[in-house]
Amino acid sequence: MNTNTPNVAFQGVAGAYSEEAIRQFFGPGTGTLPRETLDDVFQAVEAGAVDRAMVPVENAVAGSVIRTYELLMAHDLRVCAEVILRVRHTLMAPPGTALDDVERVRSHPQALAQCQRYLERRGIEPEPTFDTAGSARDLAADPTPATGAIASSLAAQLYGLDVLATDIQDFPFNYTRFFVLSADDPPRAQRSKTSLIFSTRHHPGALYECLGEFATRGINLSKIESRPRLNRPWQYIFYLDFEGHWQDPPCEAAILGLLRRSSFVKLLGSYPAATTPVRNDSC
Amino acid sequence: MNTNTPNVAFQGVAGAYSEEAIRQFFGPGTGTLPRETLDDVFQAVEAGAVDRAMVPVENAVAGSVIRTYELLMAHDLRVCAEVILRVRHTLMAPPGTALDDVERVRSHPQALAQCQRYLERRGIEPEPTFDTAGSARDLAADPTPATGAIASSLAAQLYGLDVLATDIQDFPFNYTRFFVLSADDPPRAQRSKTSLIFSTRHHPGALYECLGEFATRGINLSKIESRPRLNRPWQYIFYLDFEGHWQDPPCEAAILGLLRRSSFVKLLGSYPAATTPVRNDSC
Numbered sequence: 203m204n205t206n207t208p209n210v211a212f213q214g215v216a217g218a219y220s221e222e223a224i225r226q227f228f229g230p231g232t233g234t235l236p237r238e239t240l241d242d243v244f245q246a247v248e249a250g251a252v253d254r255a256m257v258p259v260e261n262a263v264a265g266s267v268i269r270t271y272e273l274l275m276a277h278d279l280r281v282c283a284e285v286i287l288r289v290r291h292t293l294m295a296p297p298g299t300a301l302d303d304v305e306r307v308r309s310h311p312q313a314l315a316q317c318q319r320y321l322e323r324r325g326i327e328p329e330p331t332f333d334t335a336g337s338a339r340d341l342a343a344d345p346t347p348a349t350g351a352i353a354s355s356l357a358a359q360l361y362g363l364d365v366l367a368t369d370i371q372d373f374p375f376n377y378t379r380f381f382v383l384s385a386d387d388p389p390r391a392q393r394s395k396t397s398l399i400f401s402t403r404h405h406p407g408a409l410y411e412c413l414g415e416f417a418t419r420g421i422n423l424s425k426i427e428s429r430p431r432l433n434r435p436w437q438y439i440f441y442l443d444f445e446g447h448w449q450d451p452p453c454e455a456a457i458l459g460l461l462r463r464s465s466f467v468k469l470l471g472s473y474p475a476a477t478t479p480v481r482n483d484s485c
Numbered sequence: 486m487n488t489n490t491p492n493v494a495f496q497g498v499a500g501a502y503s504e505e506a507i508r509q510f511f512g513p514g515t516g517t518l519p520r521e522t523l524d525d526v527f528q529a530v531e532a533g534a535v536d537r538a539m540v541p542v543e544n545a546v547a548g549s550v551i552r553t554y555e556l557l558m559a560h561d562l563r564v565c566a567e568v569i570l571r572v573r574h575t576l577m578a579p580p581g582t583a584l585d586d587v588e589r590v591r592s593h594p595q596a597l598a599q600c601q602r603y604l605e606r607r608g609i610e611p612e613p614t615f616d617t618a619g620s621a622r623d624l625a626a627d628p629t630p631a632t633g634a635i636a637s638s639l640a641a642q643l644y645g646l647d648v649l650a651t652d653i654q655d656f657p658f659n660y661t662r663f664f665v666l667s668a669d670d671p672p673r674a675q676r677s678k679t680s681l682i683f684s685t686r687h688h689p690g691a692l693y694e695c696l697g698e699f700a701t702r703g704i705n706l707s708k709i710e711s712r713p714r715l716n717r718p719w720q721y722i723f724y725l726d727f728e729g730h731w732q733d734p735p736c737e738a739a740i741l742g743l744l745r746r747s748s749f750v751k752l753l754g755s756y757p758a759a760t761t762p763v764r765n766d767s768c
Contacts, residue, residue, distance in 0.1 A: 394592050406704060407703070410693070416693070417693030420688050426710070
């Protein structure tokens with residue numbers, strides 16, 4: 203990792219799953235900038251401290267990351283790519299520790315919960331911490347006997363811990379979808395997706411009329427989610443993804459129709475659609 | 486609390502926010518049955534160990550509780566009410582502790598994150614644990630000097646801890662929506678809402694056509710959320726809430742139309758609509 207030229211910010215400490223997503227997408231040599239909060243990550247791009255950010259938007263087990271959507275709403279950054287990362291929890295410990303010696307493991311409660319059956323089967327006690335990679339870092343800095351951590355395999359590698367078991371999550375199909383953010387639009391790709399946020403007023407059929415702008419033009423939706431608008435009863439915000447680029451004539455017409463029918467539209471960006479874990483081609 | 490006649494199950498330990506929701510809705514004397522996991526809660530109702538369950542479905546900050554929806558899908562329980570609880574984080578400590586003496590507090594990382602600015606302002610160190618009420622219970626059982634917990638005020642009361650500060654969350658508008666579950670349908674209410682889960686195939690306009698069944702009949706939607714169908718690329722599951730009772734003639738017709746257009750429909754139930762925190766009238 204070349205830490206002299208950080209150019210992609212992420213939330214967490216080195217070895218976080220967000221950093222795994224950066225390596226999967228941009229390649230292993232990419233410079234990265236860890237930040238404590240998602241707010242700090244957005245600010246790092248806006249202030250020009252980095253060119254890009256990698257932020258989680260939804261997880262197969264935990265659902266949408268509401269804070270990311272709130273920050274996408276509050277800032278004016280562009281989504282320039284999506285990345286799908288398979289979340290593979292790894293059990294690690296200081297060198298010399300055997301798997302049978304591990305009596306307790308540290309990790310974020312969500313990761314511990316996702317490995318609950320594995321830990322029960324082996325009689326390992328879970329110990330909650332603030333984050334996955336942070337547990338690995340702290341354990342490496344201050345090794346405790348019979349103690350392991352659950353984090354990414356990248357974290358094991360970065361902090362010099364031994365990998366004792368891989369893929370210990372109870373449900374094998376666990377992935378997180380990330381957005382790559384930048385200050386500018388990416389070049390137009392062959393197969394694009396577009397993300398936007400919009401709001402309707404609460405009258406029967408308001409959402410239906412908005413979606414009609416897409417349906418009548420044969421545009422596929424790949425995500426829709428309503429959120430109550432805070433302090434505005436009966437108003438809703440919608441997170442919408444659809445197939446196509448905002449400059450494709452049918453998409454252009456649908457977005458204009460949506461603008462006319464909705465109370466606001468915020469275009470987050472058009473970006474290359476990821477079907478399987480992909481490497482960077484565009485951004 | 487009358488623990489001899491438990492009749493409402495919830496996930497967590499005594500004093501959890503789910504138990505606050507039970508007291509708000511059913512009254513303070515209601516018997517409750519704490520269970521370790523949401524799976525156990527569903528099973529307790531199915532096995533007849535309790536009459537009802539109180540389960541979280543969405544939170545203003547964290548979004549939908551995917552696990553609850555997965556269990557609603559896997560089981561055949563009925564939603565017989567919705568409850569909106571304002572989440573009010575309370576700082577508590579063993580009797581005799583002054584607020585200025587508190588150097589560290591224990592709670593679930595999500596609760597600690599929601600009180601981050603308050604804790605920073607007072608220079609209090611956050612310590613992650615598995616859950617909010619559990620931190621209060623453990624601190625009461627084994628008091629540590631200069632240490633507090635963040636949990637519900639109910640937890641402070643149950644475990645004999647002193648309340649040092651209330652409403653310490655950074656964002657005042659934090660609420661959780663719960664479903665009350667039972668084996669049977671509730672009696673029909675004046676103002677009902679209905680929840681269901683359905684799936685479409687991935688062709689352009691599939692969702693639009695499904696929503697048209699509601700829009701063309703003047704039925705208001707109050708929630709829609711798409712989730713990718715695991716292992717079935719391009720298929721989606723939708724969580725839908727709308728205003729009205731499934732036995733209202735327009736709703737009946739809309740549900741029949743949806744059945745015809747979708748790959749499946751699972752009716753979760755019709756129940757009295759909650760606008761503000763309400764007490765039990767129906768279930």
